Amino acid sequence: MRLTWSRVGILMAVLLLVAAGVVAWLNVAGEDPLTGDANSFVATPEQVARGAYLARAGNCAACHTDRGGAAFAGGKGIATPFGTVFASNLTPDAKTGIGTWSAAQFWRAMHNGRSADGRLLYPAFPYPNFTEITRADSDALLAFLRSQVPVAQVNRPHALRFPYGLQPSLAVWRALFFSPGVYEPVVERLVQWNRGAYLVRSLGHCAACHSPRNAFGATRDSLELSGGLIPLQNWYAPSLASSAEAGVADWSTAEVSALLKTGLTPRGAALGPMAEVVFRSTQYLNDADIAAMAEFLKSLPQTPPHARAAVELGKDVRTHGEALYKDHCAACHGANGEGGSGPGGVVYVPLAGNRKVLLDTPANLIHIVVNGGFPPTTAGDPRPYGMPPFGPALKDEEIAVLASYVRSAWGNAAPPVSALDVLNAR
Incomplete structure (x- = not known):
């Protein structure tokens, strides 16, 4: 038995040395x-x-x-x-x-x-x-x-x-x-598409936020740009490969370019971490590179939205949520979530059908309600209109009720929000 255990020990030592050698070589x-x-x-x-x-x-x-x-x-x-x-x-x-x-x-x-x-x-x-x-x-x-x-x-x-x-x-x-590598142009694609792919995948490092991560913090390459929760920030970087989240296949190149250059389009605004990206980075890129990035992003295969059943809120929750919406939101976003415009070209984004509102995870909506929504200051939008924070004025339970109402009204169909969701996002 002593000899057997000695052999096992030797074998384990050899295996460890081999594994260490492989790790060192890699x-x-x-x-x-x-x-x-x-x-x-x-x-x-x-x-x-x-x-x-x-x-x-x-x-x-x-x-x-x-x-x-x-x-x-x-x-x-x-x-x-x-x-x-x-x-x-x-x-x-x-x-x-x-x-x-x-x-x-x-x-x-x-x-x-x-x-x-x-x-x-x-x-x-x-x-x-x-x-x-x-x-x-x-x-x-x-x-x-x-x-x-x-x-x-x-x-x-x-x-x-x-x-x-x-x-x-x-x-x-x-x-x-991790495996080192360089960008290999796709010969079947145009020069503009390859330039956009290079910027998005390398220097832009978009996948660092817009990809899910495993338990060890590594991005899952098989799900590139398919969305992920940004660690510890509790902002969700939506999937760029889903028409239900942040996919832009059906956007015009001009619309995608406007979002990257100014942070604002009639379809929505860059908020949270993406607002910082536009503020510090993409607004300074030349028009050719912005158009190239738009071309690449528009070409990503899109996962179609999954069917959702209408969400039925309790009568008390719906009544309370509607009252909160009328008091705090309707003046800008419209009585039916239709959005609108204000003085000086201010755009109030619609909430009916809004993809930020309808994400499976309510983290971004909660962040915006609690902390406010502030598009970036850019050359194309030097005085952006921001949404004020309601976190100091509303309790977690009220924010949950308000968010649940918005996610279920005017044809919206997304799961309700709990007070615990709000607490976690805070």
């Missing part, structure tokens, strides 16, 4: 040799300008600039279900930033998710999406970041729970869920 597979140093890369003015544009497309400042902090100096905490990841300093400071990074090291970070010192990077930095960018775009981004003012700000250590803060744990995660 974590370096596809990496290019590091060549050159920081001084061997000399940026051109054209690269700097191109990099500034690409940094907008990637919305880099949203994470790498802390509130009240210097641009791209890092320090902003990004909450995840596994703890807090703090964004790194991207300024060209030699000691605390990326001033000594070579172009090859920066490319490795973007393409392979590995820092200049060899550490594995956490996918809160969306290298599973950025891996598809081209080397030329990576070099342009580096050129722009090197043109920034150096800021001496030491990177904050991540605050992740055990065992998520360990490099071996991250190595296993990457072996299971």
Whole structure:
């Protein structure tokens, strides 16, 4: 028996060594040799300008600039279900930033998710999406970041729970869920479509929000852009591949472009996290790139809406909900949820048939009622009209009743909302 257990122990040890070897190999597979140093890369003015544009497309400042902090100096905490990841300093400071990074090291970070010192990077930095960018775009981004003012700000250590803060744990995660790659143009598609697909899938990293995640925080590639709840924010990023959620196959290119450029169309407005994307990123993209993104998004196969039976609310709930709607909502959204327009071209979106209202999860509707709805300020809509918050004035039970009424009135048919739903969304 002693010999048998010894053999089992040896076998287990061998298997562990083999598994460790496979994990180690998968974590370096596809990496290019590091060549050159920081001084061997000399940026051109054209690269700097191109990099500034690409940094907008990637919305880099949203994470790498802390509130009240210097641009791209890092320090902003990004909450995840596994703890807090703090964004790194991207300024060209030699000691605390990326001033000594070579172009090859920066490319490795973007393409392979590995820092200049060899550490594995956490996918809160969306290298599973950025891996598809081209080397030329990576070099342009580096050129722009090197043109920034150096800021001496030491990177904050991540605050992740055990065992998520360990490099071996991250190595296993990457072996299971990450493979480096570049965008491969689809030859059957036009140049414009491929440009849009490249922007959406790589620098735009749209799937980071608009895709479901598994228990380990990895996006489920088989369900790309099919919608997902943004961790800890409790905003739902609706499916871009569903006509019942945020699919735009039946929109005109002009309508999709307007939403990305201004945050507002007669069909609806960009609110919550998407408003920030429009504010910081997409409004600055040129018309050709916006049209390319619209072309790609319009081409996504659409899941048709599923049939829903009419929702029957109790008489007391319906009466109370209707009264709350008349008191707080009807003046703008219409007595029958038809929407309308106000002074100065203000558009009050209709609630009857509104896809935000009818999502299976009521999280976004609750957020808007509680905290207000504020489209982004853009060049195309410099003074957007926002909806005031009703969270301070209404109790959770009242918000639940109001939301349930809106989701069931005027032909709407969506499940009712409970006070617990409101509490969770708050």
